[in-house]
Amino acid sequence: MATSILLINGPNLNLLGTREPGTYGSTTLPQVIEAAEKQCSSKSITFASLQSNHEGVIIDRIHEARGNVDAIVINPGAFTHTSVAIRDALLGVDIPFVEIHISNVHKREAFRHHSYLSDKAEAVICGLGVYGYEAAIEYASRHIKPKEKSQ
Ligand SMILES: O=C(O)[C@]1(O)C[C@H](CCCOc2ccccc2)[C@@H](O)[C@H](O)C1
DSSP, rough: OEEEEEEEEEGGGGGGGTTOOOHOOOOOHHHHHHHHHHHHHHHTOOOEEEOSSSSSHHHHHHTTTTTTTTTEEEOOGGGGOHHHHHHHHHHTTTTEEEEESOOGGGGGGGSSOOEEEGGSSSSSEESSHHHHHHHHHHHHHHHHHOOOOOO
């Protein structure tokens, strides 16, 4: 199953654990990433991560993943609800991805109820808090198969 996973976190998630603990919890992003690294290491899965507040940086990283990443776990942040460009990048590189949201976006403002990614995701996880990252990686490690290496 997946032997290389890229974790992408979108805008403002660098604030995780420092603001709005009632919505996003008190775990920091570095703590989330450290736990993901350990989870992947325990499964001999290569792990990389990016957090960016900039759409183009996220898109460029998705492009870089083509051919060397088996699965992407992505919390696009607010770009979930706005970014056709990130959708197009994910489809363009043809890498299976799992969409994760810390909060239950369906219990929040109406503008958070639509995602430009969900209909193309292998799985969508939301409302589990930061455990959603662990669940997403577990799912990817079990269910997403590496693609045959193109000649
Ligand atoms: O629930 C999620 O994970 C979201 O992707 C988080 C986004 C917000 C990311 C900002 O995260 C913060 C964390 C702590 C403090 C402030 C913002 C929000 O725009 C989505 O609708 C749902």
